[in-house]
Every structure is written in structure tokens, then in C-alpha cells.
Amino acid sequence: MAQLRIAFFDFASCEGCQIEFTNYGDVATLQLLEHVEIVEFREAMTETTDGRIDVAFVEGSFTREADRARLQEIRARARTVVAYGACACTGGINALKNHQDDFAEYVYGDAARMPHLRSGTARPISAAIKVDYEVRGCPMSKDELLLVLSNLIHGTEHWVPTYPVCVECKRRETICRYDEGDHCMGQVARAGCGAPCPADGVPCEACRGFVEDANLNALERVLVDRGGLSQRRAVGKSRMFTANPRS
Amino acid sequence: MRTLFLGAREFAPFVDLLIGSTRVIGPVAKRQKFVFAELESSGDLRLDYDVTILPPKKVFFPPVQPLVCFDAASVRDCIDPVPTVLLGVHPYDVKGIDMTDLLFRERHADWNYLGQREATTIVASGVQSVAPRAFWASIGTEIAPVGHDAFLTAIDGGYVFEPRTPKGVALARHGAFREATPEEIAAAERANAEAAERCSRALPYTSAEIAERVRAAFRDEAMWDALALDCFSCGSCNTVCPTCYCFDVRDTWNLDQTSGTRSRYWDACLTREFASVTMAGGEKENFREHHQSRFRHRFMRKAAYLNEKLGGPACTGCGRCAAACTADIADPVRVITTIMEATA
Numbered sequence: 001m002a003q004l005r006i007a008f009f010d011f012a013s014c015e016g017c018q019i020e021f022t023n024y025g026d027v028a029t030l031q032l033l034e035h036v037e038i039v040e041f042r043e044a045m046t047e048t049t050d051g052r053i054d055v056a057f058v059e060g061s062f063t064r065e066a067d068r069a070r071l072q073e074i075r076a077r078a079r080t081v082v083a084y085g086a087c088a089c090t091g092g093i094n095a096l097k098n099h100q101d102d103f104a105e106y107v108y109g110d111a112a113r114m115p116h117l118r119s120g121t122a123r124p125i126s127a128a129i130k131v132d133y134e135v136r137g138c139p140m141s142k143d144e145l146l147l148v149l150s151n152l153i154h155g156t157e158h159w160v161p162t163y164p165v166c167v168e169c170k171r172r173e174t175i176c177r178y179d180e181g182d183h184c185m186g187q188v189a190r191a192g193c194g195a196p197c198p199a200d201g202v203p204c205e206a207c208r209g210f211v212e213d214a215n216l217n218a219l220e221r222v223l224v225d226r227g228g229l230s231q232r233r234a235v236g237k238s239r240m241f242t243a244n245p246r247s
Numbered sequence: 248m249r250t251l252f253l254g255a256r257e258f259a260p261f262v263d264l265l266i267g268s269t270r271v272i273g274p275v276a277k278r279q280k281f282v283f284a285e286l287e288s289s290g291d292l293r294l295d296y297d298v299t300i301l302p303p304k305k306v307f308f309p310p311v312q313p314l315v316c317f318d319a320a321s322v323r324d325c326i327d328p329v330p331t332v333l334l335g336v337h338p339y340d341v342k343g344i345d346m347t348d349l350l351f352r353e354r355h356a357d358w359n360y361l362g363q364r365e366a367t368t369i370v371a372s373g374v375q376s377v378a379p380r381a382f383w384a385s386i387g388t389e390i391a392p393v394g395h396d397a398f399l400t401a402i403d404g405g406y407v408f409e410p411r412t413p414k415g416v417a418l419a420r421h422g423a424f425r426e427a428t429p430e431e432i433a434a435a436e437r438a439n440a441e442a443a444e445r446c447s448r449a450l451p452y453t454s455a456e457i458a459e460r461v462r463a464a465f466r467d468e469a470m471w472d473a474l475a476l477d478c479f480s481c482g483s484c485n486t487v488c489p490t491c492y493c494f495d496v497r498d499t500w501n502l503d504q505t506s507g508t509r510s511r512y513w514d515a516c517l518t519r520e521f522a523s524v525t526m527a528g529g530e531k532e533n534f535r536e537h538h539q540s541r542f543r544h545r546f547m548r549k550a551a552y553l554n555e556k557l558g559g560p561a562c563t564g565c566g567r568c569a570a571a572c573t574a575d576i577a578d579p580v581r582v583i584t585t586i587m588e589a590t591a
Contacts, residue, residue, distance in 0.1 A: 211480070
């Protein structure tokens with residue numbers, strides 16, 4: 001099997017998903033390096049490439065017109081583009097600003113007018129270029145990234161769960177957050193992460209986005225009636241990682 | 248087979264001796280809930296549990312079960328049954344296991360399930376605490392719990408132990424059992440009858456009545472729309488059900504990219520993709536596209552369709568689905584009562 005040339009690129013993001021790649025550990029990474037050649041990855045190496053790429057992992061959301069040209073340039077030389085992490089897949093948490101005007105002042109105070117802070121609507125990278133695969137999550141799921149890579153290496157069909165997080169909580173017998181007097185959005189959140197947050201006692205924030213046909217009316221009712229949230233907070237809560245799908 | 252008695256003080260040594268000789272799985276506490284888990288000592292065992300998060304079906308049919316391991320040169324079966332005593336199974340779960348036994352054994356016998364099932368000795372136990380959503384005393388009453396090897400009931404001063412099979416008789420070798428007196432046997436019967444009386448939620452209809460009326464309600468779209476209005480399609484009702492047995496099979500590669508595993512995963516017919524199939528031209532077709540039709544399908548399966556195979560409803564009255572549903576719409580007592588009253 002020929003090695004796949006892979007590269008990482010980042011847009012508006014914290015770059016945590018790229019850091020997550022380095023968390024496989026040395027043994028696993030070295031095994032993987034028998035099958036892939038990393039040609040650009042600024043979190044871990046200084047070399048860059050302007051040549052052909054088999055798989056481009058693109059992190060971050062598309063927030064400036066200048067991003068469009070750079071995304072198109074990556075697309076033009078990549079055989080496969082993978083949107084990598086919540087920001088690239090849906091706009092992620094960056095898309096919260098799409099719903100307010102004063103975010104720059106709120107975050108940066110007096111420095112809010114610095115020119116490099118000027119940016120537009122936060123959108124998924126699919127708003128600029130064709131995306132072949134998505135690895136969702138904040139941070140992205142390492143297991144799922146490996147599955148994408150495996151399927152690309154072997155030419156096998158890629159599958160990720162389309163069902164909600166509740167399925168994964170139940171499979172591992174996690175006590176439901178609602179039974180602990182808490183709230184949760186696992187009923188409408190895409191699974192595939194293995195439901196680590198509720199298992200650690202933290203509600204699901206739907207960082208992988210909503211499932212198709214998410215029943216948001218029922219979600220708001222349950223967040224209020226059983227989760228004890230105010231109506232306003234219930235709506236705001238469900239917008240955290242899904243500001244674009246809910247706009 | 249003779250009914251035996253074990254004094255309260257002799258019970259812990261019996262369980263510990265059993266743990267020393269084989270793998271023992273029983274109900275243990277998980278914060279304020281309970282789960283079936285391997286016992287490390289008799290102190291872990293909580294026979295006063297009300298219901299576990301997942302039914303004991305998971306011992307034979309795990310939520311994720313590796314079936315086959317492969318590498319570049321070979322493929323091998325990774326089903327490896329472990330001799331096990333499954334201790335403290337409530338009668339409603341004994342019925343659930345009996346149903347999955349039949350469903351996995353019929354036609355093409357599924358040894359991925361039956362392997363561990365046949366390596367397991369089941370000790371049932373009387374219900375001491377009734378779960379708030381349970382209704383097992385009134386559903387499928389024409390079907391007696393069978394398939395267990397012994398039945399254990401706590402009474403004042405100890406435990407009445409009724410072996411049902413030679414495997415059950417053999418277990419008694421691990422403890423200081425003696426023959427039970429008629430008074431002790433009567434006390435056990437009383438304890439189990441009293442537990443059934445404490446099961447306050449009920450479906451006061453025969454299984455045949457329920458099956459007929461649920462089936463007849465199939466075309467009442469407005470009723471199903473109303474019943475399923477708040478359904479999340481989250482599959483929780485399926486995933487905690489003792490009689491659900493659908494699964495999906497998938498392959499994963501190991502990091503070395505030359506070896507991997509084929510595993511099966513519990514599937515759930517309430518989830519959207521369950522009934523999505525690929526057609527000849529590559530297009531997808533979902534034959535239960537709307538959550539109302541998936542919600543209805545579950546009740547058809549549990550209350551009507553499977554009766555033909557099982558002789559009664561594919562519901563044990565454990566109440567797990569009712570408790571797991573965050574929108575609180577999955578409760579069979581509520582849904583079936585609505586249907587019975589609407590069509591009365």
C-alpha cells in the first residue's frame with residue numbers, strides 16, 4: 001500500500017483538534033506513520049508543502065473572504081478534503097457571534113478595533129468548498145478520524161452514527177443526567193463520540209451537531225420541564241454548538 | 248427437586264465460595280441506580296435492587312460484541328464463552344431472557360448468543376423493591392417465567408432456594424443448605440405474592456385483547472401522531488429493552504491497518520437510519536421515515552406481531568423504557584391504555 005500524503009490546515013479555531021491528533025501517543029502514531037506521510041502540520045513540524053496532497057484535514061470555520069481563496073487553493077491540490085472538528089463542520093462555537101453585534105467589545109474590550117479582529121459570518125468550510133468527509137466534535141473524535149483514515153487507506157465505505165448520544169449512554173449504562181436532576185441534549189445530539197461527557201457527569205452540549213430531524217420543540221420542553229432551565233436559557237443552550245443550524 | 252433453605256449468616260459465605268469457583272454476575276449499585284456486573288465479593292451483591300439500567304440480556308448479547316478478528320493471513324472467531332453464574336435475575340427479566348433465547352434459537356441458531364447463554368447458570372430472585380414504573384405483575388401473565396436454573400427468595404432469617412435444573416442443584420454444593428420446611432416455603436410464596444401486589448401500575452387487559460386492539464389501531468394516524476409528538480427518535484426505549492434483539496454489524500481496522508475486528512452493535516428501530524435501505528440504483532429509501540411510524544412500529548412489535556412467536560407480548564413489564572424516555576412518552580401502560588380506551 002502506498003503511503004497517503006496528508007496535511008493539516010487551520011482557519012478560525014483554537015487548533016485543539018490538531019493537538020488532539022498528537023494525543024494518539026507515540027506508539028500509535030508511529031504505527032500510523034507506516035501508512036501515511038504527514039507533509040504539513042504546523043502544530044508538530046516546520047516543513048510545509050505546495051504540492052499535491054491525498055488528504056487535507058481542514059480545521060476551523062470560514063469567516064473571511066480571504067479564507068475562500070485559501071480554501072479553494074487547498075481544494076485544488078487535495079484529492080480528499082476532510083472537515084476536521086466542529087468549527088469546520090458546522091461553524092462550531094464561532095457561529096455564536098452570528099447572533100450578536102457586540103461580541104468584539106465583549107471579548108476584546110478596548111482592543112476590539114484592531115484590524116485583524118475584523119471578520120464576517122462564521123460558516124462551515126462547506127460554504128466555500130466541497131467537503132468529502134466530516135470528523136465532528138469539539139474536539140474531534142480521534143477514533144473517528146482513524147476510521148476515516150482507515151477507510152481511505154483501504155478504499156472501504158465510511159460510516160458514522162446518525163443516531164443520538166442517548167444510544168451510546170445507554171449502551172455503557174451511564175445514569176441519565178435527567179435522573180441526576182440535571183439537563184442534557186443527548187436526545188438530539190449526534191453520537192459517534194462514545195458519550196464520554198455524561199459518563200463523567202457533564203451534560204451533552206451537542207458538540208457534534210444535531211441529528212437530522214431533531215425534535216427541537218420537545219427538546220425545549222424537556223429542558224424546561226425536567227432540566228429546570230428557563231425558556232430563554234433552553235433556547236440559548238441548544239444554540240451553543242449549533243448556532244448555524246438554528247439560525 | 249427438593250426446595251432448600253440457607254440461613255442468613257450462611258448466605259455471604261455461599262456467594263463468596265461461588266465467586267471463588269466461577270465468574271458470578273449480579274446486581275450491584277451504581278450511584279442511586281443498579282447494573283449487572285461481575286461480583287468481586289458477596290458485599291457487592293444488591294438483591295434489594297428494584298431494576299437495573301440494562302437488562303441481563305447483555306451477558307449473552309453485549310451492546311458491542313466482537314464476532315470475528317482478522318489479519319492479513321487469517322480470520323478467527325472471537326466468541327469465547329466463560330462459565331458464569333448469573334445471580335439475582337428478577338422474574339420479569341427471566342421472561343425476557345426466555346424470549347431472546349427463543350428468538351436467537353429459532354431457524355438459524357445464533358451461536359454468538361447461545362454460546363455464552365449455554366455456559367451460564369441463572370439464579371432468579373424474588374423482587375424485594377418494586378421500580379416506580381414497573382407493571383410486570385399484570386402483563387403477559389399467561390407466560391410463566393422459565394429457563395432459570397434456580398429461584399431464590401429472601402424470607403425472615405434466610406433464603407429459600409428452589410433448584411429447577413441439575414445445574415441449579417449443583418450450585419447448592421457451595422453452601423450450607425438444608426431442606427426447607429413447609430413454613431419457609433409458604434413464607435417465600437407470600438413474599439413473592441406481596442411483591443406483585445406492590446407493583447401498582449397495571450394493564451388490566453388480556454394479551455389477546457391488547458394484541459387485537461393495538462393491531463386494529465394501526466391506521467389511526469392522528470392517534471399515533473399525538474402519542475409520538477415529543478418523540479426524539481433517540482432509541483432509549485429500544486436500547487434498555489430486555490426483548491429487543493436487532494443488531495448492526497460493522498468492521499473496524501486496528502492502527503496497524505492490517506488487522507481488525509468485525510463486531511455487532513445493538514440497533515434501535517426508533518432511530519432514523521434503522522429502516523433506511525439502499526436501492527438497486529444506489530438511492531436510499533427509508534420505509535419508516537417519520538418518527539410517528541417508528542414509534543408505532545415498536546408497539547406493533549411488542550404488543551402484537553411477536554405474540555405469534557412468543558405466545559404473548561414481547562414486553563415483560565420491567566418499566567425500563569418508561570423510565571429511560573426523557574420526554575416520558577414511551578410508557579407501555581400509558582400508550583396501551585390510550586389505545587384500549589380510545590377503541591373501547
